[in-house]
Amino acid sequence: MAVEHDSQAPSRRLLLAVVADDARSDSAESASAALEHLTGAPGPAPQSAQLHEVVRRARRFLGRAVPEAEPALVVADSLDDLAAKLAADPDPRPATLTLLVLDHREFRDSAIAAAARVEERLAKLTAALPERVSFAPSPATVQLHTDPPAQARIGLGRFAPRWPAPARWAAVADLVCSFTDSVQLEQMSRLHIPAPPTTLATAIARFLDERAGTAWGLHCYTGSVVARAIDDLERHASANGNPVLRGPSEHSLACAMHARWQLDGAPGLVVVTSGMIDEFRGTLANLRSSRAKGFILCADSKPGQWYPFQGTITAAEDSREVARARGLQVVHIEHTSRMAEGLAAAFAAYDAGQGPVVLFATKEVLDSAKPVAINRGEPAPARASAVVPGFDELLRLLEGEPVRLLCQPGALRPGAADALRELARRTGLALADSLTQPGVVSRYHGGNHVPEYLGTMSLYGTSPRVHEFLHHDDRPRPADEQALLFLGSRIEEIDTPLSPRNLQRSRIVQVAEDTGDHAPFTDLGLACPAPDLLTALLERVEVDPAVLAARRAAIESTRDSFSDVVGLVPALPMTPNYFFRQLHDVLDELIRERGYRYTGVYDVGRAGLSAVCDLPRTGPGFSGWAGRALMGDALQSVPAIALTRDDNVLAFVGDGAWAMVPDILPTLVQQIAADGRPHRGNLTVFRCVNGGHSIIRTYREAHRPSAVSAQTGVLSFVDEDWTRRVDDVTVRHRRIISAEPGELAALLAEPAAINLCTVQLAHNNEGDGLGLAGLGWQRDVLSERGLAFTASNRRPARPDSPMRTDA
Known part of the structure; x- marks a missing residue:
């Protein structure tokens, strides 16, 4: 590998390294061919027209951009062997590990959990390299060869995945492209000067530190305009011990902020890019209604632009009025000269406690690192006495x-x-x-x-x-x-x-x-x-x-009763009454006998309603019924709830709410596997499926029993049972057709588990305070008012009537 050094030799080396099980592996041979094409070394000319064009353009760029550099190939049978070879190389010239190709059985596992192992080994390699060899692991500098994944992938590792190429020339061309891309990015990065933390993000984070310590959470969804601010906030939150919580959409961030305020009294900082204020929908009203403390930071375009891309303020509209119409305080900082004034106003609005403060800021303001003297104010004083009139x-x-x-x-x-x-x-x-x-x-x-x-x-x-x-x-x-x-x-x-x-x-x-x-x-x-x-x-x-x-x-004197009899009948498909009565008994035993505790999450619909009405609780839960009763809001909050407590979480959602919002499972697993947020307790989500919007059906059928139509139908696809492992967490899907107490107890009690249970139910209009259920025949005491609605003849039944009963 070493090149004899003299005054005419190139001043530095660009290394293409391959770590493979076999030095004659396809990856090693492809790398050798790629280097021959790039350096013009003797060898066969490219036979593929596509490869020929790739090589021509790569050599054109490298010859102009890095004429002083010499590409070189290193092949090793392990990362430790690679570090040893580079350390033993006598060539004193500086070198850049431009592209590292990992085609080794140690890294061939394509599961999500493998990413952390690769990261750890790359960090160890970087530390072991001699000073003259620079290496910055990234998707531009590391290729990881695996088999095509059977399950999930996530693009967060400091590497680019590669699967077996369909042709030899394609593998060679890919290496030429990747090597040249890496050189270009490395050259461009030399122009960037490390920037200090941004002023606005740092000021908001420090203010929240003063008011809420480690309790406040960061809820962010990426965008080009807010990316730098999010980087600064994530570093600050991680260093300070604050949770960084993600979701599958901008809307889910507002749901999570609402849930954490309701359950934990934890303020939140939501960060989204330009034009996304409308994604929060009616959840903004719920945040205002609950007087949740925190900030919603939205990027905005420069003032005066003609219909800017994703602009919130144009000649035709002003989205700030959306937030104001919901009673929220809005602060707009369009220039760095107004940053101190705007932040002081935002901090005062936070302390007023009338809901989250909506901050609009331009890219200039978001990216500014200019020092600004900021008045963070003082918290509102506590009331002197509760002995008030009355x-x-x-x-x-x-x-x-x-x-x-x-x-x-x-x-x-x-x-x-x-x-x-x-x-x-x-x-x-x-x-x-x-x-x-x-x-x-x-x-x-x-x-x-x-x-x-x-x-x-x-x-x-x-x-x-x-x-x-x-x-x-x-x-x-x-x-x-x-x-x-x-x-x-x-x-x-x-x-x-x-x-x-x-x-x-x-x-x-x-x-x-x-x-x-x-x-x-x-x-x-x-x-x-x-x-x-x-x-x-x-x-x-x-x-x-x-x-x-x-x-x-x-x-x-009051009776603890379900006050219906249909819940006693194990018909199939199960009635909601029967399923929740069985689940009640399981939970009651777990609580009494095993000290089980859980946080409940209840979405809008029959499933959430039945869970609230029928199940024993051990502490506060989060309900989507609050405020606007938005279907799906509670479900969207589940990742933030589950990842900020060590005990168990039970969530209840119907097929109607499930169909209205994004899938939470990928985001949840990502935060466990990639972000390193621990999940020690048990999360079980009961998705109750009966093919319709049950409460609306009940309302319609109470007035007209035949009122069945497509407007209340919900089509749901149900997966077969499956189980996966992510780090130390078991993730599974189970179909529940009949309620077996032992199986339910085992699902709920397993630590470090995420269970998605699809419960297949029938529709009915009985129980749980629905419609005229309180006047129905199944009650513990037959309602005289109910009889007044239903009896065709109010005269007492004849003594010899077959319907006569004294029960």
């Missing part, structure tokens, strides 16, 4: 009034939820979660049963126990018998099954920090943070023992 009246209600009390909380952090459970224990306060905030209070906490918890109260999915607690003879109890406490909630329509008329007749207590959120039917409104109020109440409350006993008796 506090004493609420305290009297809790302590002495002989009425039933039911509390439905909004989003609460763990400490506040603990305080609410303690208040319920001491005051006889019944607890109910909601379809939008499932699990904020739950049947189990820390493995222990919570006796005050009755179930879910919502427009859809109200549990039988909650219905029984609130009603007498199918009618809401009057205001002098019970009071409803909504804690940290705006009491949106979806939060209660009560009609506007019944809400006006009820006794409503509402705690909402912003008086603008107090409902018009509220009888007693307190404007303070829910956690502070709970602390103040626990410091003072002393309940009359007789009142406490009566309230506990009221709770105990």
